[in-house]
Amino acid sequence: MKHVKMESYFSRLESFIDSLEDKKGSLITVLHKAQDIFGYLPEEVQSFVAKKLGIPRSKVYGVVTFYSFFTMTPKGKYPISVCLGTACYVRGAAKLLDEFKRKLEIDIGQTTKDGLFSLDGLRCVGACSLAPVVIIKDKVYGKVTVDMVEKIISEYKALGVV
Amino acid sequence: MSYQRYCLVCNSSKCGHYSKAIADNIKHYLRENNIKDIKVVMTECFGLCKQGPIVKIMPDNIVYSGVKPMDTKEIVEKHLINGEVVSRLVHENKKSKQLKIVLRNCGFIDPENIDDYIEKDGYFALAKALKMSRMDVINEIKLSGLRGRGGGGFPTGLKWEYAYKQNSDQKYVVCNADEGDPGAFMDRSVLEGDPHSVIEGMLICGYAIGSNKGLVYTRAEYPLAVKRLSKAIKDAREYGFLGNNIMGSGFNFDIEIKYGAGAFVCGEETALIRSMEGERGEPTSKPPYPAESGYWDKPTNVNNVETFANVPVIINKGANWFNKIGTEKSKGTKVFALAGKINNVGLIEVPMGITLREIIFDIGGGIKDGKRFKAVQTGGPSGGCLTEKDLDTPIDYDTLLAKGSMMGSGGMIVMDEDDCMVAVAKFYLEFTVDESCGKCTPCRVGNKRLYELLEKVTSGKATFSDLDKIKNLSNVIKDTALCGLGQTAPNPVLSTITNFWDEYVAHVNEKSCPSGQCKELIRYIIDHNKCVGCTACVRVCPVYAISGKVREPHTIDQDKCIKCGACYNTCKFDAIYKK
């Protein structure tokens, strides 16, 4: 089943690349699409992109690792991003991040064993009046305090993996 | 019941201390005089906090400042009953501190409706420019004194002229919307609130320098801005403002959106161009400047969102109107994202030359929770801190540079007495270390070493000679790094070490953090005279570091304590203090 799913992902990516009028300079655009489809950019996807665009794998890897938006590890079902912009920082974002790390027992860039949560720092979403801000999936939590962390996590735990 | 008049009482920040008393008194005197058709309404901030408390009578449009509760009788009896203005309280200077040029349409028009923009004279500047000669357009921008709003402050007209003079079959206009400065959201707000103003600015630039292709380089993290900009581009094409033979002039121009992928260095124009070509966003040394050899080695003019948004106004109203606003060398206005420990977090636009005091204590409503102002950081990770002594300096590009900071893109973060300036410097440096592209050694290695030295300071392990090392290394990095990111990375360090030398010394000499922010240097201690032994702290301590019998004073085991502060926040008897 999983294999079939992967194949359909690859064919979607392939038709996207084929639809590009000008492949020159399109690497970042293609990687955005690939991450959109696969959720992350594992080695096999990078090789595929390199082959389709006719560029060395090392170049693809170089670009993937350069930009913070691209990730080589799968994200959790509920990716948690703690804003580490300056406004959030001076209003206590670092303490929040520590609390998430402690409660989830993972570090930045990691995913929990059950695949539910991944943790990331984020550079300013521009909702500075709500600082400190935490984003889980697409939902924005504003004026988050350390006490709220536990509750927020359990809210999502209750939703489960499916 | 319909009201003839309203008595507006400011209920925000500073005025808020008196507002209830003022409102209650006015209501009392209204009742006493049996007046029923005047209503007292509480309002948000007037942006005149220094002159507060503020009372405004509508529709008379009279503003009273510095109103005390005891003045209310006079206001009611003299003004509201006899219609005679209480002249001693009138706030004469009705001029607002803010002037919206770039934000002229933000929050007023529907950004997804091109007709809303046209109704506000949208695309009239384009029409006007197309009837002018290309060099006349450039001269107008030069005469206006407009300087790049992305941070550097390079004169926009000169930049355009340079690109205009290049001979090439293809030239590009690039809009830098890669707003990477943490704590800044000016460009996003303009793109989300008034995307057509940016498109029109790019069109005028394209006409002037002789380019038919524009690119907007923006952050993938700004989905709404991208959505609204895409809609605006589509509508502009349908109206024929983008495409071929625009408004019958023979000028062709179109715009494409390019996405970044989260790299701060891509705000630097050469790195941005590499990134648009699908490469790692590593900067290249200048010269050659993008105006000679940029995107795909063709002449490329890069300006930021706010710069472009100014252009239509300059063409419409004329350079001589624009250059009357601001200071001698910095014309026009600047948009700032005002954030941090300030009451009125917001997006503001002020004429160049306004003082920090006016921004922070009038528009910003002062410091949150009545704390003391300590510093304001401008220019983000490339900028520096300004302190109390700089509050009355008129701000423009040059004065900020002279003070060891910079205009930057417009992030303005206010800090109060609780913020440790060493930790703030470390925060910014951590950001640049993280964002360094790794191409040149001073930035890749130098900033990392600088960060480690700061880490020594905040953990109480530094010596005096480390402070000297910090200064020396900072200066070496400034002098030798390849691009703007590296060269400016030590600015937050240098500026805090100059302005807050005592704080650095306290970390080194006394191994203490005066603001109690540096975790390694704080100890939480229970005051045995105040502790009642309620055990609340024992229950919240995640590492079981607190011990003691019920109703007897407790103690924290310093070896086990992880300094999370949970006990400190829980104690109801103020028995736990930081040292």
Added chain:
Amino acid sequence: MKKINSYDELIKHKKEIEKNKRSELNKIIIKISLATCGIAAGGSHIKDYIIKRLEEENIKEYIIKDVGCMGYCYLEPTIEITLPGYQPVVYGNVDEHKIDEIIEKYLINHEIVDGIIPINYETI
């Protein structure tokens, strides 16, 4: 949409827009600040709630406009209301309760309520 081929056509088009807008003068215009921060603060929900309440009150002559950032980040969600023949009034920190109060007192009875944001800027 028709292409605008000259300066004169642009002027003509603007006049048409202004003519059409004249019919809006007898309607209640409600602008809702819906930039990223406004949405994060709950602006979209407020918009839905306003529409629901207007329907309940049987108010039909209204226009709701999504606009960008009004600059009052600390007072999001923010809305601006223009009643026919009145100056625009801006309210900040609106929630369902505030909307109820605004509709009942201001929209129906034209009575200004607490919490307005005074205009603190000049524009061109």
